[in-house]
Amino acid sequence: MFARTTTPWPLVALFTAGYLAPYLLPTVVGRLDSGLPLTATQSGAIGSALLLGSAAAGFLLAARVHRVGPRVLARLGLTLAVLGYGGAALSAAVPAVVAGAVVGGLGSGTATAVAATLIAGRPDQHRSTTLGLLGVSALAGAVYLTVPHLGPGHGLPLAAIALTALAVWPLTGRLGPAEPAQRHRCEVTRLPHPRAGLVLAAALLCWSLAQNSLWGVSGRIGLAQAHLSEVTVGAVFAVALGAGLVGVVLAGALGPRIGLALPIGGGTAVIAVCIAVSASATDLVTFAAGEIAWNALYPVVLSYVIGLAASLDGRGRWAVLVGSASSLGTAAGPVAGSVLAAGVGFPGMGIVLAGGLLVVAVPMTVVALRAGRPTVPVVSVDVAVEKQGAYEAATAA
Secondary structure: OOOOOOOOHHHHHHHHHHHHHHHOHHHHHHHHHHHOOOOHHHHHHHHHHHHHHHHHHHHHHOOOHHHHOHHHHHHHHHHHHHHHHHHHHHOOOHHHHHHHHHHHHHHHHHHHHHHHHHHHOOOOHHHHHHHHHHHHHHHHHHHHHHHHHOOOOOHHHHHHHHHHHHHHHHHHHHOOOOOOHHHHOOOOOOOOOHHHHHHHHHHHHHHHHHHHHHHOOHHHHHHHHOOOOHHHHHHHHHHHHHHHHHHHHHHHHHHHHHOOHHHHHHHHHHHHHHHHHHHOOOOHHHHHHHHHHHHHHHHHHHHHHHHHHHHOOOOOHHHHHHHHHHHHHHHHHHHHHHHHHHHHHHHHHHHHHHHHHHHHHHHHHHHHHHOOOOOOOOOOHHHHHHHHHHHHHHHHO
């Protein structure tokens, strides 16, 4: 694997390739119903199917990354992403687009599972996560600025995801092969901290559902309610993702100084306010303010949550499982957002989502507070030392 003292650029690239599809969800969903004979709800359902495939891959691979080998699984995931997203981008048939989105989602989930597992095994988890979020935010921002000028159609954002996976594939040679079987003989088979892990997974599922219910319809809010052009909406998204870059840099600079509970609980509460503002926007100023503030905080909170999940298990299983639970919430987001918007309107949807976030912030904060008092099971001296070191590194993040 990587030398622990070097910047894990191949791992950062793999993280970027895996997370790019959720970051481009608004333009993917928005262009499906403009380029294909689909309703807005049907387009949201395809976006949900894509992300559901990503979540399924994470659940299946949570404890198998080291057994199969990070390099093998990373290449498999990137290949599926290239074939799935690339095929969907080139096809005008709805069944082929749906199938390609699901296959591509499986590829994204596989790449994300490998990245999360390897990040959990590093002493600089928060730094690796920060670099990955910086990479995906910068790339997504560039896509949002570029795609509106390249013409209509559903294929462009899907092609961008496929090309990213293709570009990252050669870098997988720097990932580690399968680990020797004897290394796992003395390891604990049960997941440590099951209660905290399950609470965090359930809470993050709801957290991601609320976030992506708005993210999945943000383009429609800008176009239909705020009466902006696609170019203007794309520019707002690009600036918002740029603000996310600044937020992640600040989070990396702060590091352990503010702990885990404050950025997770307090950040989620502020995000709830931003979502309510963005959903009620009827002009450029309000729409831009809500989206930019929200996107500045979202990756900050997410980076601390990923570090919290990694601290629960040094082998990265909780990191993958919690991330997959997040993908389930993300997958349901476009459909939930479309249904809520159709039922109570965009402002009403924002109030419902904001209230849900305030509720779910409580258990996430409790887990973050209790993570500072771990109990490391002593199976053997080597295993205990390995797990304690992994915990300390994640808690420092």
